[in-house]
Amino acid sequence: MDWMVLKGESKRFFELLKGDVAFLFAIGNTKTAEIPGITVAGANPDLIKFTPPADVELLFYGECKVIPFPPATPDGKPTPAIITYTALRLTGVPFFVVDSGLMVKPKTPYVSINAPIGENIAEKDAMKLEDVEEAFRNAVEFGEQISKFADILMIGESIPAGTTTALAILRALGIKTMVSSSMPSNPIEIKEKVVAKALERVKGNEEPLELVAKVGDPVMVGVCGIAVGSRKPVILAGGTQMVAMANLIKRIDERADVAIATTIYVANDSEALKHAPCPVIIADPGLGNSTKPGLKAYAEGFVKEGVGAGGATLLAYAKGFGKKEFLKNVEKSYETAIETKL
């Protein structure tokens, strides 16, 4: 099957994707990613900070500029941006990048919400509350404006180590679960250790934005702000990170009309999606049938999701592209954007 509803009423969201969609990408950095072994969102530790800007450059140009090759894991599994790039190219849906705390700016246009870079949550608070509040307000304003045009917003993310900060938020909210990982062998011990340290600073009576400031990351500020500001339904395109954000959003504004869309690879990997306070839609890009080893690896538990890949797949299906046709186009993107750079 192309897509399925894991949880809740999702047909309405799928139908809205046939209309005017705006795809937003909130991207940023947390120094939590500098903890050895916590993420593979970069070919080596020095490159991790370039992953978010390189991801969105790929969306615009089909190639990266801040680094001369696309983001990949150390063993060469390519960024999920390749899936999203394909969906954007096929559908022509307008998209916008939001700087949600970047260390390196992309060579693309981007929206600034004046978000800070996230600190290592094992060591200290992620951000100053006043900085979070200002960036959140800006994101709300932008979300309101951009939603005026669209029938529905889709929001993706790119932030290395984002599943760890998501785990900290979920735990701080009292949700007992484990997040997904870009590795088949989820480095759970490292994540738990970091989160335990972070949670030492949590009292338990914090408001949502206070929690984000203490143990979250700046991408949460952008995503939550845009979703709260939107006058239209919002699909959070991502995996377990979006479960954390959906919980934050619903606590900030219980009327927020959100759903989560992610890949089947995340759904196979984590039961965290069950803790979503909203509908969850699973899209299957069918990469298990790919002739490209770098793509087939997704079905074997590598990478799985990111840069809105699951939502982008759903978008392509909603716009009328079939599963085989979409895969063929993802493979074509892989040939031009990845294989020529290997």
Added chain:
Amino acid sequence: MDWMVLKGESKRFFELLKGDVAFLFAIGNTKTAEIPGITVAGANPDLIKFTPPADVELLFYGECKVIPFPPATPDGKPTPAIITYTALRLTGVPFFVVDSGLMVKPKTPYVSINAPIGENIAEKDAMKLEDVEEAFRNAVEFGEQISKFADILMIGESIPAGTTTALAILRALGIKTMVSSSMPSNPIEIKEKVVAKALERVKGNEEPLELVAKVGDPVMVGVCGIAVGSRKPVILAGGTQMVAMANLIKRIDERADVAIATTIYVANDSEALKHAPCPVIIADPGLGNSTKPGLKAYAEGFVKEGVGAGGATLLAYAKGFGKKEFLKNVEKSYETAIETKL
């Protein structure tokens, strides 16, 4: 009358304003504004650099944040942003700020195109050509994306001393005319002196972006890039500055579908509009009938235009607001945003 056609076929643009409009504001700074006596876009010279961010804060919030009062001339004539704020509030049209070379960032969301601040064109080249080319490319990309939603784009500007850099561009393009001014006594001698110095660096065989890099300003980069990237018709909302930009745009892409919309106060002040290579639409906000001295002053030759005020007036009329009703609402904005801060 509410609006009239000064030149060309303008009805089509007016009709499009009844549909989905995106209003963009390209704002920035040129150090040319630091030349004594060249601009009154600020209560005193130290405040001039705050005028563009304060203008767009007014659009978002009805009040300014980077300075505790709205931009005004030294003798208290308020920024034309008050007119644009009123039109945006009445029509609910989505709007976006583009940082086209700001010295001070606004406390609002804004789109970055990585534009440099403009140098004083009397002294040296305004910008490096490579910086202009990068910012232009980003503006083209943003223009393309944002235009996908809309039936028509409207672009306003805020850049103190922008008429002087516009004069330099017009002269460099071989167009013999004089630009308008925010003062009834246009400081023509100062402008001519600055432009003469700037033109010493012009050989005459420059491409449009080379000219902008030599004697223009960064707002031209943003406006021209967005207009060239747009897939839909574009209204350049401004006075004689937009005449310079329309000429640049047409030289970059002769198929660009642009028109200029400005206030009757600019039309009364300058024959430069006759050098527009496109339709020009004149809107009359009727401020001569205002009971507020700060607004009535516009009809006496002060301020006249800026921050898209003429286009915003046209937009309000296209959306069905009558001239008297609009003026009443501008006066209401004046009472809350200006009079309470005096």
